[in-house]
Amino acid sequence: MAGKHSLFGPVDPAADAGYGEDHPPRMGFFTDTSICIGCKACEVACKEWNDVPATHFDMLGSSYDNSLSLNANQWRHVAFIEQAKPLGEQESGLRRQAVDLGMPGMAPPDGASAAHAGQDDDAGRPDFRWLMSSDVCKHCTHAACLDVCPTGSLFRTEFGTVVVQDDICNGCGYCVPACPYGVIERRKGPEGAKNVGIAQKCTLCYDRLGAGSTPACAQACPTQSIQFGDVDELRERADARLAQLHEAGTTDARLYGHDPEDGVGGAGAFFLLLDEPEVYGLPPDPVVTTKDLPHMFNRAGVAALTLLAGAALSFLGRRR
Amino acid sequence: MVPEATFTSYYGRPIVKPSPWEADIPTYLFAGGVAAGSSLIAAGADLTGRPTLRRSGRLGAVAALSVSMVALVHDLGKPSRFLNMLRVAKVTSPMSVGTWILTLYGPFAGAVAATEVVAMLPARWRVGPLRLAAVVDRPAGLLAALFAPPVAAYTAVLLADTATPSWHAAYRELPFVFVGSAAAASAGLGLVTSPVGETGPARRFAVGGAALELVMEHRMERSMGITAEPLHRGTAGRWMRAAKALTVAGAAGSLLAGRSRAVAVVSGTALLAGSVCTRFGIFEAGQESAKDPRYTVVPQRERLAAGMPVRSGPAAPRTSHPAT
Numbered sequence: 001m002a003g004k005h006s007l008f009g010p011v012d013p014a015a016d017a018g019y020g021e022d023h024p025p026r027m028g029f030f031t032d033t034s035i036c037i038g039c040k041a042c043e044v045a046c047k048e049w050n051d052v053p054a055t056h057f058d059m060l061g062s063s064y065d066n067s068l069s070l071n072a073n074q075w076r077h078v079a080f081i082e083q084a085k086p087l088g089e090q091e092s093g094l095r096r097q098a099v100d101l102g103m104p105g106m107a108p109p110d111g112a113s114a115a116h117a118g119q120d121d122d123a124g125r126p127d128f129r130w131l132m133s134s135d136v137c138k139h140c141t142h143a144a145c146l147d148v149c150p151t152g153s154l155f156r157t158e159f160g161t162v163v164v165q166d167d168i169c170n171g172c173g174y175c176v177p178a179c180p181y182g183v184i185e186r187r188k189g190p191e192g193a194k195n196v197g198i199a200q201k202c203t204l205c206y207d208r209l210g211a212g213s214t215p216a217c218a219q220a221c222p223t224q225s226i227q228f229g230d231v232d233e234l235r236e237r238a239d240a241r242l243a244q245l246h247e248a249g250t251t252d253a254r255l256y257g258h259d260p261e262d263g264v265g266g267a268g269a270f271f272l273l274l275d276e277p278e279v280y281g282l283p284p285d286p287v288v289t290t291k292d293l294p295h296m297f298n299r300a301g302v303a304a305l306t307l308l309a310g311a312a313l314s315f316l317g318r319r320r
Numbered sequence: 321m322v323p324e325a326t327f328t329s330y331y332g333r334p335i336v337k338p339s340p341w342e343a344d345i346p347t348y349l350f351a352g353g354v355a356a357g358s359s360l361i362a363a364g365a366d367l368t369g370r371p372t373l374r375r376s377g378r379l380g381a382v383a384a385l386s387v388s389m390v391a392l393v394h395d396l397g398k399p400s401r402f403l404n405m406l407r408v409a410k411v412t413s414p415m416s417v418g419t420w421i422l423t424l425y426g427p428f429a430g431a432v433a434a435t436e437v438v439a440m441l442p443a444r445w446r447v448g449p450l451r452l453a454a455v456v457d458r459p460a461g462l463l464a465a466l467f468a469p470p471v472a473a474y475t476a477v478l479l480a481d482t483a484t485p486s487w488h489a490a491y492r493e494l495p496f497v498f499v500g501s502a503a504a505a506s507a508g509l510g511l512v513t514s515p516v517g518e519t520g521p522a523r524r525f526a527v528g529g530a531a532l533e534l535v536m537e538h539r540m541e542r543s544m545g546i547t548a549e550p551l552h553r554g555t556a557g558r559w560m561r562a563a564k565a566l567t568v569a570g571a572a573g574s575l576l577a578g579r580s581r582a583v584a585v586v587s588g589t590a591l592l593a594g595s596v597c598t599r600f601g602i603f604e605a606g607q608e609s610a611k612d613p614r615y616t617v618v619p620q621r622e623r624l625a626a627g628m629p630v631r632s633g634p635a636a637p638r639t640s641h642p643a644t
Contacts, residue, residue, distance in 0.1 A: 007412070009632035062331045069333060079330060148481060150415035151401075152408040170404045171397015174415050177339040177482035177610060186340045186397050197397030263630035278617045281330030285620040287630040289481050289488055290412055296477045296491045297417075303476070303495035304469035306532070308360070310503055311465075314525040315364035 008291040010260035013141050013268075017156035026160035027209060028268035029218065029226055030234040031134055032241055033280075034253060036225040038064055038132035042076040045220035049205065050075065053193040063130075069281070070135055072187035072200040076217050079280050081131040133271065133280050134226060136217070137162070137183045137202035138257055141265030142288040145175035145184050145199075153199070160231070160268055161204040169198040180264065180286035204268070231268055241272060250274070256282065263287030327621060329613040336483045338610035344395035346603040349475045350505065350596050351388035353498065355381045356472035357506020357525070359429055363465035364521055366458060373522060375436055376513035378461065380506070381468075382433035385426060414477040421470045428464035431456060472502035479606060485616055486609035487602075489547040493540035494602070496532055501595045503529025504567060508591030511577055511584040519584060523574045526591055530571035533598065534564065545622075547615050550605040559601030566594030 005011040014023045047054060055073045060066050063080035070077045143162045146154040153168035154175060164184075175184045176199065184201040187193065205215035213219070218228035227234060238255050245253040252274045257267035263286050277284045329335075339345070362377025364370075393402050406423070410416040438446060438453035446453070476498040480491035487494075507526035511519055541548040551560050573587030609615040623629060 005632070060331075065331075071337075081330070144483065147410075147412040148415065150408070150410065150413045150419060151404040152410070153404070168401075168404055168407075169398070170401035172405075172415060173340040173395070173397065174413070174482075176337050177484045177487075177606075180336065180483040182335050182337040182483075185337055199397075259631075261631045261633040265632070276328060278328045278335075278613070278621075279330065281333060281335060281613075283335050283616055283620055285624050285629050286483075289483055291630075292488075292491060293412060293414075293477075293481055296414075296480050296495075299492055300470075300473040300477045300495040303499045304473040306496065307356070307469045307472055307499040307503060308465075310528050310532070311357075311360035311364055311525060314521040314528065315368055 005265070007147075007293065008142060008265065008288065010265060011141060012160070013143075013156055013265075014158055014160040019156075019158050023158045026231040026268060027204065027229065028139060028161070028231040028234060028270070029136060029204070029215075029228055030238050030258075030270060030272070031136065032225050032227065032238075032272045033131065033133035034225075034241075034245060034250070034272055034274055035223045036078070036132040036134055037223055038078055038080055038130075039222060040067075040078050041220040041222060042134045042217035042226055043067060043074070043078060045216040046076045046202075049208070049216035050203070051194070052200075053190055055190055070137070070181075070183045070201075072185040075136065075200075075202040077135045079131070079133045079135060081133075081275070081279055083129050083131065083275070084127060085129050086127050129274075131274055131279070133273065134217070134221075135280070135282070136269050137204070138181055138264065138270070139202075139204055139268030140288065141260065141268070142290065143264075144178040144180060144288045144290055145201075147288070147290040147293075148174045148178045150174060157206055157209075159204070159206075159209055161206065161209075162268075163203045163206050164199050164201060166195050166198060171197040171199070173199070175199050178289055180283055180288065234270075238270065238272060245272075263291070327614055327617045329617065333613065334611050335613045335616040336485070336610050338607045339482070339484065340397075341395055341603075343600075344391040346596075346599040348388045348391040348395070349479075349498070349599040349603070350501075351384040351391065352475055353472050353502030353595060353599075354505045354509060354592070355384035355388060355429065356425075356468040357502045357529075358384065358509060359425075359432075359461075359464040359468040361506055361510050361522060361525065362432070363461050365518070366461050368521070370514070370518040370521075373510055373514040373518040374461075375440075376510060377506075378429075378433045378436045380509045380513070381429045381464070385422075385429055389422075389426075414474060414481050418471075418474045418478055421467065421474055425464060425467035425471050428460050428467060432460040432464050435460065469499070472499045479602070482606075483616075484606045484610045485547040485619065486544065486550050487606040489544040489619070490540050490602075492543060493536045496536035497540060497598070497602070500529045500531070500533030500536060501567075501598045504533060504570065504591045505529075505595035507574070508570060508588035508595070511574060511588030511591070513588075516578055516581055516584055520578065523577055526574040526587070527571050530567045530591065530594075533567060537564075537598075546618050547609055550608040550612075550615070551601065554604075554608065556601050556604035556608055559597045559604060563594050563597035563601050566590045566597060570594055 065080045139161045146162050153165045173186050187196050187200045214228050218226040256273050257270035260266035358377040358381035362374050365374035393399050405419040435453040435457040473495045476495035479487040507522040510522035570587045570590030577584035577587050
C-alpha cells in the first residue's frame with residue numbers, strides 16, 4: 001500500500017495501511033486545554049476502563065501533577081503549570097470579583113509573591129494563571145512507533161488509530177525511543193500486573209470504538225475539554241474555537257498537532273494550547289524519524305560497500 | 321557556533337523517552353561488528369591461502385554471532401516471543417530488516433564454522449555426510465562474507481531511526497563509524513589469533529577501519545550541533561575518549577605488528593577494546609540526550625527560529641500559529 005506519502009506528508013492513514021473505501025472515518029481527540037479544570041477524571045476513567053495499573057504515584061512538588069508523565073502505566077496525563085502571567089484579555093465580568101483562591105504558589109504561603117498572586121491588578125485582572133492540559137498519545141498519521149515495530153504488534157486500526165496487540169509484542173522496546181513525544185513505554189511493573197515487559201500506550205479505547213462508544217477519558221471529561229469524534233470535524237471545531245479565543249483577545253491560544261502538513265502528518269489527537277508546546281512538555285516541532293529512513297538506508301548501503309571494498313583491498317595488497 | 325541555549329521545559333522533565341535497552345545492545349553492536357568483519361577476513365584468508373587467519377575468522381564470527389544473539393534475546397521484554405520478529409518483514413523497521421539480514425547471514429556463518437571444525441577432525445572421522453563439508457566450505461564462506469557488510473552497517477540505522485537526539489542527528493555518518501569500528505575490531509581479533517606471517521591483510525584492514533572510524537566520528541560530531549555535547553560528557557565522554565585512545569594506539573601498533581607477535585597481540589586487543597568503547601560511548605550518549613529535554617527542544621526551536629519548521633507542503637504556517 002506504499003504511496004508517495006507513506007513515510008511523510010498528508011495521507012489518510014487507514015487507507016494507506018490498506019483498509020478499503022468503506023473504512024470508518026478517522027477518529028481522534030481534540031483536547032481544548034483552555035477549558036481543562038485539572039480534575040483528572042480522564043486519568044481515572046482511563047485507568048479504570050483499560051485496567052492500567054496505578055504506579056508512579058508520588059508527591060512530586062510540581063503543582064497538582066503527581067502522575068509524572070505519559071508512560072506505560074499512564075495513558076492520560078494532566079499537566080499543571082503555574083505562571084505569573086495574566087489570564088489573557090477575555091472579558092467575562094467574573095474577573096472583577098476575582099479573589100485569592102489559595103492557589104498553590106511558588107513561594108511560602110505568607111511570601112510576597114504568593115500574596116500577590118490571585119489579587120487583582122489595576123485593570124482588575126489576576127496576574128496569575130494556571131495552565132492545565134490532559135496529554136495523550138497523538139495517534140500520528142505517520143507513527144514512528146508503528147513504523148519501527150519489528151513484530152507487527154503495533155498496527156493501524158480501521159479508525160486510523162495506532163494500537164499495540166498485547167499478544168504479539170515481544171518487548172523489543174524499539175518503539176520507546178522512536179516516539180517523538182515520549183508516549184509509549186515498556187511496562188516495568190508492578191509485579192503481577194498484566195503485560196509486564198511489553199509496550200503499552202493509549203488505544204483510543206479501540207474496544208469502545210468498535211462498540212460505537214466514546215473513549216473513557218472523553219466520556220468522563222466534565223467540561224468537554226476532551227472532545228472525541230471524526231478528525232475532520234474536530235479540526236473544524238478547533239479552528240472555530242481558536243478564532244473565538246483570538247477574537248476575545250486570548251492571543252496566546254494556538255493549535256498543536258492539527259496540521260496535516262506537519263512533521264508527523266498531523267496528529268489524530270491534537271490540542272489547543274495557551275503557551276508554547278514545550279511549556280506543557282511537548283516537542284515544539286516534532287518529526288517522524290522514518291521521514292529520513294530512505295536516506296539512512298542509502299548511507300548504510302554505501303558504508304556496507306565501503307567495508308566490502310576495504311576488505312577486498314586489504315587482501316589485494318602486497319602478499320606477505 | 322552553537323548559541324548558549326535557553327529553553328523552556330515542563331519541570332525539566334524529559335520529552336522523548338530513552339530506550340529501555342541496557343548493556344545488551346552496545347554488546348550486540350560490538351559483537352555483530354566483529355562477526356561481520358571476521359567473515360570478510362575469513363573469506364579473504366581462504367582465497368589467499370592463510371589457514372590460521374581463515375580458521376580464527378570463521379570461528380570468531382560464529383562465536384561473536386552467538387554472543388550477539390544471546391544479547392539480543394536477553395534484551396527483550398518477552399524473550400520467549402523472540403520468534404515473533406520472523407512473522408513479518410517490514411522495510412520501515414530497521415530491527416525487522418536487521419533480523420532478516422541476520423537470518424540470511426547466520427546460517428552461512430554457522431555452516432562455514434562447522435566445515436572448519438570438520439576440517440580439523442582426523443581424516444578417518446570425515447566419513448559419510450561429513451565429506452560434504454569440503455564441497456560446502458568455500459561457497460558458504462563466500463556467501464557469509466557477502467551478507468556480512470549489512471550486518472555491520474544496519475546497526476547504525478537501528479540507532480539513528482529513533483527520536484533519540486544524539487542518535488538521529490548522527491544518521492549520515494554513523495554507518496561509516498560503525499563499519500570502521502567493525503573492521504578495526506575484527507582485524508584486531510585476527511592479529512591476536514594468527515601468526516604474523518598471515519596477518520598482512522588484517523593489519524591493512526585494521527588501519528583502514530580505524531582511520532575510517534576516527535575521521536567519520538569527527539565529521540559526525542561537527543554535523544550534530546548541540547546534540548554532540550553528550551558525546552563529551554559524563555560516562556559517554558569517558559567511553560569516547562577511551563575509544564579514541566585505544567583505536568589510535570591499536571592502529572599505530574598494527575603498523576609495527578608485522579615484526580612481533582607480542583606487538584600484534586597488544587595492538588589487536590587495543591583495537592577490540594576500542595570498538596567496545598565506541599559502541600558503549602555512542603549508546604550512552606544517546607541515552608543521555610533523551611533524558612535531557614534541552615537536546616529535544618533546542619534543535620527544534622533553532623529550526624523554527626530559522627523559519628524552517630518541518631513541513632511537507634509549502635512552508636506557510638497556518639493562521640492558527642500566532643506570532644508570539
